[in-house]
Amino acid sequence: MLKHLDGVNEDGEAPGTLNEEELEMLLLAEEMRIKLKGMDPEAQFPVEEGWKELQYAHEQSKRKEPLLISWYKRHQWLSIAATMALLLAPVFWWYATDKTEKGISNPVAKQVPSNQIRLTLGNGKSINIEEQSGALKGAEEHLALTGSAIVYEKEGAAKENLAGNNTLEVPFGKQTKVVLSDGTQIWINAGSKLTYPSQFGAAKREVSLEGEAFFDVVHQAQRPFVVHTGRLSINVLGTEFNVNTFGASFQTALVRGKVRLEAGTKSMVLLPGELGTYHDQSAGLSKKESNLREYTAWKDKELYFDNGRLGDIASRLEREYDLSFSFESPELKNLHFTIDMPRPDEVQGVLNNIRLSTNQINFVFKGKQIEVKKR
Structure with missing residues (x-):
């Protein structure tokens, strides 16, 4: 278990698999070690009290289930317990004190994890889409959640969005998909943010992207689709393409259709199979034929x-x-x-x-x- 805390065996590789009990203790120890980073545990927590509590629990378990244990095994167990007590005693103290002194459970446990996919509606309401499913058909929502995918109600006649823009934030380690009211499908990669209306206006369909996403845009000749990525805009009629804004260069990989890249007074048209790049330092545009699978494989x-x-x-x-x-x-x-x-x-x-x-x-x-x- 100590090798797992250090994250390495003698051969420089990750340690083997722990059983369920060992894994639970390891997670507690790792959580507490993070909380104690930069602190002196002895100065912050009554470790001796935690040690006594652990000893008491052990004595109680011995009374319930008498076992014949050799002196060596007993000494070995106490050595391990002493090591784990130094790591885990603060957990007992911290959890018990929080309950007894405040009369409430640990408030940290009630906070929404920062690694969840979050949708913020135009009215400011925030939804953790991984915790909900089914239709949300209030005055502002008009959408359904299926797993980690978001599907908006199909629009009838084009109308202005009265509820403001929606913002979808996808943390590292996650991916999701959204189907907009016009039927356009967007796959959003890890570490990305997409802003869009629940209903598009009559003249133009516009969204904003930070990070990476793959677009499959529904063709509507009278209502062009525009993706804004800071200084670069991508104008679309109907097409499939990937946009990546990570790093100093923004890349657009065109799979199908035609798009026009615009950066200030400069513009460039991409054809299928081409990779367009906006260079942030020079504010210039360039393009080349490329193996697009390197830019789109993540979607699949x-x-x-x-x-x-x-x-x-x-x-x-x-x-x-x-x-x-x-x-x-x-x-x-x-x-x-x-x-x-x-x-x-x-x-x-x-x-x-x-x-x-x-x-x-x-x-x-x-x-x-x-x-x-x-x-």
């Missing part, structure tokens, strides 16, 4: 990199798995790999494939921090 829950830099691969994995990478030396970022696989639930599946394909690197897991080291 796949990972695809064609001779990609490890630094770029790590950046995407950070967002899609809510992790943080650090490199032992800068040259490791410039190693190149080709990856073509379904996106696994755990990042270990990806990193194991990378590690086995070369004898140059190892990955050391420390919670959500992954260190890339020379082998």
Whole structure:
């Protein structure tokens, strides 16, 4: 368990699987260690009281179920208990004090986790879409939640949106999909934010994006669709394309149809198979033919990199798995790999494939921090 707290075995790899009881204790210890970061536990919490409580609980359990235990086993158990008590006693004190002194449960437990997909309506109401399902048909909503997907009521005659804009925020490690009132489908990737109305106006359909999303826009010749991404606007009639605004360059990968990129006084038309790039520093536009699967595979829950830099691969994995990478030396970022696989639930599946394909690197897991080291 101590190796799990450090996140590494002697061979530099992640430790093995814990049983359910060990995992529960480990999670408590890790949570408390985060809370105590930068503190002196002895100065902040009565550790001795927690230790006595643990001893008392052990004595009670011995009375209920007498066991024949050798001196060595008993000594070994107490050694482990003493180590865990130093980590866990603050949990007992903190939880019990909060209940007895305030008469309420721990308020932290009632807060909505920051890693949930959140929809903020035009009236300011905020919805955690992973906690709800079914139709929300109040005066402002006019939408249904299906899993992590949001589907708006189909519009009749085009009308102005009276409830203001909706904002959909997707944290690292999550993805979702929204179907707008005109039937346009948008897949939103991790770490992204999309702003849009629940009903579009009669003249134009406009949305704003920060991050990455794939658009399948319904063709309406009289009502163009515009995606705003800061200084760049993408004008669409009906098409499929991916937009990525992470980094210093904004990239638009066109799968079908035609789009026009506009940045200030500059503009450029993209045809299918082309990748358009807006360069933030120079405010310039450029385009080239490209293998678009590298930019759109995420929508189909796949990972695809064609001779990609490890630094770029790590950046995407950070967002899609809510992790943080650090490199032992800068040259490791410039190693190149080709990856073509379904996106696994755990990042270990990806990193194991990378590690086995070369004898140059190892990955050391420390919670959500992954260190890339020379082998």
